[in-house]
Amino acid sequence: MKLLDLNQVEISHSLAHQGLRFRIGPFSVSLHSTFSSVSDRIGFFYRDFLTVDDDQFIDFHIHIKKPDNLRHWIRPQSVFSFDGFVPFKPLPANQAFPIFEWGLNWCIATTAHQLLIIHAAVVEKNNHAIIMPGNPGAGKSTLCAALVCRGWRLLSDEMALITPNDLKIIPIPRPIGLKNESIGIMGNFGEKHEIGPSVMDTSKGTVAHMRPPTESVKQANTGVYPGTILFPTYSAGSGVELEEVGKAIALARMTEQSFNSHILGVEGIKVMERVVSRSSVFNLKYSNLDTAIARIDELIR
Amino acid sequence: MPEAPMTLTCLLTETLRNPALANRYSATEWDLLIRQARSARLLGYLAQSFLEQNGKQVNVPDYARYHLESAQWSVKRQNEALDWEFKLLKQVFRDDAIPIIALKGGAYVLADLPISRGRLFHDIDIMVPREAIEKVETRLQAHGWKTTHNNAYDQRYYRQWMHELPPMTHRERETVLDIHHSILPLTARIHPDAGKLIENATPDPENRGILWFAPEDMVLHSMTHLFHDGELENGLRDLVDIESLLSHFGKEEAFWSRLCERALILQLTRPLFYGLQYARLILGTHVPQETIETVAPWGPGRMVRKLMDLLFTEALLPAHHSCHSRTTGTARWLLFVRAHYLRMPLRLLLPHLIHKALIKDLDKEEELSNKFKQIFADQEKE
Structure with a gap:
């Protein structure tokens, strides 16, 4: 199944709950996010990508979330985390999708030394x-x-x-x-x-x-x-x-x-x-x- | 082997106790195992025990093997870098007769112990005699190392109370170096004699000019660090160090009685009790019955022991959210407070914890530090 077989509501729901699982090149990713910009752009840019079943191994468990503080009331931010580890400072919320792309680069560059x-x-x-x-x-x-x-x-x-x-x-x-x-x-x-x-x-x-x-x-x-x-x-x-x-x-x-x-x-x-x-x-x-x-x-x- | 309490349902610790279990793991169990191991900084150790020639004969599926191999690369390069740093350190002290002792990870690499083939660490730790510490600092400064923690409070905290200098970093290589003169803070309740540790140290057979602790002392230091230092985020990794050192050195029968003798000489009987207790309980480490009986009276009373069993089996789980129960944070916090209580008398500890809690805003730091200086000056007059 490809991501385009899911409608936008299903994609948003997966991202917000169990995580959207899909394959990017040799890697499998599970992405959690409640940002609508992330859900829209994942649906747009990754529509041809294959989904990954629940019983499969995931290389990168990634969250793009809002910080756990009161700042989101004043100047909303987005935080990238790799299975609970936060490698960068939060960025403004409008960069929630780019931060996924940059963060995924970071995951690959720091953990895939078999290549x-x-x-x-x-x-x-x-x-x-x-x-x-x-x-x-x-x-x-x-x-x-x-x-x-x-x-x-x-x-x-x-x-x-x-x-x-x-x-x-x-x-x-x-x-x-x-x-x-x-x-x-x-x-x-x-x-x-x-x-x-x-x-x-x-x-x-x-x-x-x-x-x-x-x-x-x-x-x-x-x-x-x-x-x-x-x-x-x-x-x-x-x-x-x-x-x-x-x-x-x-x-x-x-x-x-x-x-x-x-x-x-x-x-x-x-x-x-x-x-x-x-x-x-x-x-x-x-x-x-x-x-x-x-x-x-x-x-x- | 003691039975693990019911709370121990973490996949990583179960796998460390019994690696053959992994042969039956599904893809989602491998997924969780790799995640827990990465969080606990034990991916390299898992790689070593699964993939090396005399490893545990586990069939590792490719998707997990990639992560393990990747961790092995990081360990390999780190160990080369560490070897190089020690060569440079030897150069720094080539004209001095100061014994430089490599501690922890660095010692494991130089002594080529099995644990070093899978262990990742951040800093380099060394120990030198306390009377040489100023000379050591000056020499290092002349060779491009600079001190950190430049505010007055932290400098005082380290120099007056701690068993180490504020960490130094190298200007170009950015390596972090911790320089100890003892294995516990000056303010701690027990005072292992650093001189005895240095006297007993093993010289480097390859003549790199660096020494490391004798096997028994190395084990006791590792236990003291874990059970008296309070940093439990990497607790499971430190316990794995202990298990690996014990199973390596413990092959020689005489090691176990020497271990108990040294614990008595160095006043480290309590950390030895805890180290053996939790290595057995959590990782299933083999300890001879005779040793178990020797150390039994060195533990705390029955009630405290039950409490400690509960706290440590919880706090030593991997720092991954899948292993966190509602009480994990509390257990770690209680043990953190306990460790600090062991490190410092309350009259020093309370103001210190308050200081650390308040110092989030750097602008206020100097001002507060001055206030505390006054408090401490008053206390010392008393």
């Missing part, structure tokens, strides 16, 4: 995966969203999950996070995609999410091997420039972007080295999304 986790978007076409590690502001999410609008499969917009043994990238398609200008840019870019309401004044500025394509969610069980690593940089007014990157530099930059190389240590670096050595690595400078995509399409031909 090598890299801060990167991953897309795939013709069985060729492109890993795009990104410093904030490099335009990785925008480029990822644009590629996905043009038919690439979304594996993740935020984290590459790599199995240490066979180097397969495990898909975890989720809503794509967009910030500030990219919200407007993506709004004008395609037709098929759908962007949810914007949330203003977060620590990242204005944020909105784009629904992951149904087709990508359907293929969430099919992993892909790394093919290309691309370090994107958005540079206003520039043409498309593709420049090959040396393997040693690529390895250093990938390590910088890893969420858990400090835990996996030498073993993690060795896995990363194998990923880098089997991939072609480029810097990509771009300003126009269509020409950038045309250039990336050429890469896999």
Whole structure:
């Protein structure tokens, strides 16, 4: 069963009571929340995701709740907790859905060390995966969203999950996070995609999410091997420039972007080295999304 | 083996007592087990006992195995980092003849005890002779360590009453270091002689320049920490330490009589009684009959013992909401008060607890601290 088989009332009821249980990539989540914004957006963004039966194991028991104090009368807040543990300070209540997305990132990055986790978007076409590690502001999410609008499969917009043994990238398609200008840019870019309401004044500025394509969610069980690593940089007014990157530099930059190389240590670096050595690595400078995509399409031909 | 009281229905403690039970667990029981173990900071220990080669032969389903393997990675990296910190500490004191004793988790890692392969901890604890404490502090400051708790009240609390300095942190690595000169506060009712602990310490066979307590002292320290310190959120984890140390060292028959002798010498007979009592009661630890008989008179009277059994079996459950009954909070609170009562005479304890309850607003801290200084100054005159 998928979440879209439940109506909005059923989703709200599950969230408020026994917990809404669904599968996100390789993980199962049980989510509790009484915020209507959470229930609306879960129903919207996660409609194609599979539910998890009551008798199954859950990886992350998550609550997004109102704080247990009188503040909700004055300035309402939302608190993220992972099975009773609260890793961050409360945020304003209008960020209740984004805090779920950020909190889930935190759960994965701090507890899933059976995988090598890299801060990167991953897309795939013709069985060729492109890993795009990104410093904030490099335009990785925008480029990822644009590629996905043009038919690439979304594996993740935020984290590459790599199995240490066979180097397969495990898909975890989720809503794509967009910030500030990219919200407007993506709004004008395609037709098929759908962007949810914007949330203003977060620590990242204005944020909105784009629904992951149904087709990508359907293929969430099919992993892909790394093919290309691309370090994107958005540079206003520039043409498309593709420049090959040396393997040693690529390895250093990938390590910088890893969420858990400090835990996996030498073993993690060795896995990363194998990923880098089997991939072609480029810097990509771009300003126009269509020409950038045309250039990336050429890469896999 | 003593029967556990009826309140003990927690899946994690049952599994720790009898790991083979896990072979019949459903997915939802594994779900609860992993959650309780994570909350109790025992995921690494569970991983060690289920997954290691000479482990308990439990068939772990993949969905649970991932969480256990992940915890093993964290433990492995932590232990490497700890080894490195101790190498750096040895450098700091290379020109001094000060014995530096690793305590608790750090000692377990350096001594390569089985418990270290599954244990997660936050800080590094060391002990040094009290007369060397100033020199130790100065040396550490010169090597990038800075003191914390900079307000006057806390500094005084640590330096005048406690058995440790305010924690130090390293400026770059952010490691937290607790420096003890005894194993109980100066104000506590019992005074184990720190000199005797240091004299008896085991030197590092790998010559990293650090020592650790002899096996009996290590066990007694662990018990003293748990039953006289009041921090029971990680209580079950600490009890698991005790169980693991006892089953490791206890393989040697002579260990048990040495343990009782040392408890007498160090005035730690009561913590020994409690440690053995609750390790047996909650985790089913094997203790020789002779030892049980030796320590029996070292416990409290019958009524107090019954009360303590009730309180500790409740308070030592994992800090997970599935193990909380309506009385868990009260049990922990009562034991917290008891531990503080053991740490400090009432004339110091009451003002301290009041101070801690009031100090939520940092602006008021200095002002209140001055007021309390006056109260304490008056008391000391008496």
